Amino acid sequence: MQQSRRAAKSIMANWELYALIAFPVAYFIVFRYIPMYGVTIAFKDFSPALGIWGSPWTGFDHFRTFFESYNFEQILRNTVFLSVLLLLIAFPIPILAALMLNQVAHRRLKRFIQTSIYAPYFISTVVLIGMVYVFLSPNSGIVNHLIVALGGEPILFMAKAEWFRPIYVFTDVWQNTGFASIIYLAALAGIDPHLHEAAVVDGASKWQRVRHIDLPGIAPTILVMFILAIGNLMNIGFEKAFLMQTDVNVDTSEIIPTYVYKIxxxxxxxxxxxxxxxxxxxxxxxxLVVVNQTVKKMNGNSLF
Incomplete structure (x- = not known):
C-alpha cells in the first residue's frame, strides 16, 4: 500500500511529464503493439472472408515452403550480401564525415559543407532513382558521356546485374551520410574542449587529437549505432531496391523485402x-540480442 501511495504521489507531482510521454506511448501501443496479433496469419491459411481467427491453422507449413523454395538461397544470399556491404561501407563514412567536419575551423565553410551533404537526405527516393536512371542512361547519361570521352564504351548500368549493388550502396552513402553524421557531430560537441587545448599545448597534431580524444569520446555512440545497425541488418530499404529492380538484374536485386511485396x-x-x-x-x-550482449561483455556499453 505504501509503495502504491508513493507511486501515486510521484505521478501527481510529475503529471506534466507523464502527460507528455503519454502520446508517444499511446502511439506505439496502437500502431506497433496491437497490430502484432496479425502475425498469427503466418501460421494460418488466411482468407479475408474468414478473417484472422476464422482461418484454419497450418503451423509452420509456410515457413517450410519458403525454406524449400528454389530461390530461397538466392534471396537470402542477396539480402545478406547487400546488407553486409552497406554495413561495411555506409556505416563508417558518416563517422569519418563528422570527424572531418569537426576539424573545420572556418564557420562559413563548415556550414556550406554541412548543407551540401545534408541536402540529399531530403530528396525523395523516387526522385533519387529517377536521377540515377538519367545520369546512367547509355544514350544521354553524363556518366556514359564521360566514359565515351575517355575512350570507353557505354555501359548499360541498370541492365547489368553486377552493377546493382555498387549503385545501391553509392546512392545510399550519398543520400544518408550527411544526416547520419549529425549524431556523431552531437557526440563530438559533448567532448570537453579543455582536452583539445591541453593536447595542443603538448604539441599533439590534429590526427593525434582525433585518435586519442575524439574517437574515444564518441566510441559509446558508435557502439550503440552499430548495435542498431546490426539489429536492422536484414531490413534493407524496399523502395529503392524495388525501383532499381529490372528483369535483367533480378538475380542480384531480388531481396527479402521485394520478394515479400511480390508474394x-x-x-x-x-x-x-x-x-x-x-x-x-x-x-x-x-x-540484435547477440551483438548487444557481446558488446556489453566486452566493454560494458550496450543498448539495453
Missing amino acids: GIQRAQYSFSAAIGLFNAVINLIL
Missing part, C-alpha cells in the same frame, strides 16, 4: 508473405 501484394499470398516477414524479423532480433 503478398501482387499475388495476394498473405500468409506466405507474413511468414517470410516474420522470419526476417526473427533474424534481426537474434542478431
Whole structure:
C-alpha cells in the first residue's frame, strides 16, 4: 500500500511529464503493439472472408515452403550480401564525415559543407532513382558521356546485374551520410574542449587529437549505432531496391523485402508473405540480442 501511495504521489507531482510521454506511448501501443496479433496469419491459411481467427491453422507449413523454395538461397544470399556491404561501407563514412567536419575551423565553410551533404537526405527516393536512371542512361547519361570521352564504351548500368549493388550502396552513402553524421557531430560537441587545448599545448597534431580524444569520446555512440545497425541488418530499404529492380538484374536485386511485396501484394499470398516477414524479423532480433550482449561483455556499453 505504501509503495502504491508513493507511486501515486510521484505521478501527481510529475503529471506534466507523464502527460507528455503519454502520446508517444499511446502511439506505439496502437500502431506497433496491437497490430502484432496479425502475425498469427503466418501460421494460418488466411482468407479475408474468414478473417484472422476464422482461418484454419497450418503451423509452420509456410515457413517450410519458403525454406524449400528454389530461390530461397538466392534471396537470402542477396539480402545478406547487400546488407553486409552497406554495413561495411555506409556505416563508417558518416563517422569519418563528422570527424572531418569537426576539424573545420572556418564557420562559413563548415556550414556550406554541412548543407551540401545534408541536402540529399531530403530528396525523395523516387526522385533519387529517377536521377540515377538519367545520369546512367547509355544514350544521354553524363556518366556514359564521360566514359565515351575517355575512350570507353557505354555501359548499360541498370541492365547489368553486377552493377546493382555498387549503385545501391553509392546512392545510399550519398543520400544518408550527411544526416547520419549529425549524431556523431552531437557526440563530438559533448567532448570537453579543455582536452583539445591541453593536447595542443603538448604539441599533439590534429590526427593525434582525433585518435586519442575524439574517437574515444564518441566510441559509446558508435557502439550503440552499430548495435542498431546490426539489429536492422536484414531490413534493407524496399523502395529503392524495388525501383532499381529490372528483369535483367533480378538475380542480384531480388531481396527479402521485394520478394515479400511480390508474394503478398501482387499475388495476394498473405500468409506466405507474413511468414517470410516474420522470419526476417526473427533474424534481426537474434542478431540484435547477440551483438548487444557481446558488446556489453566486452566493454560494458550496450543498448539495453
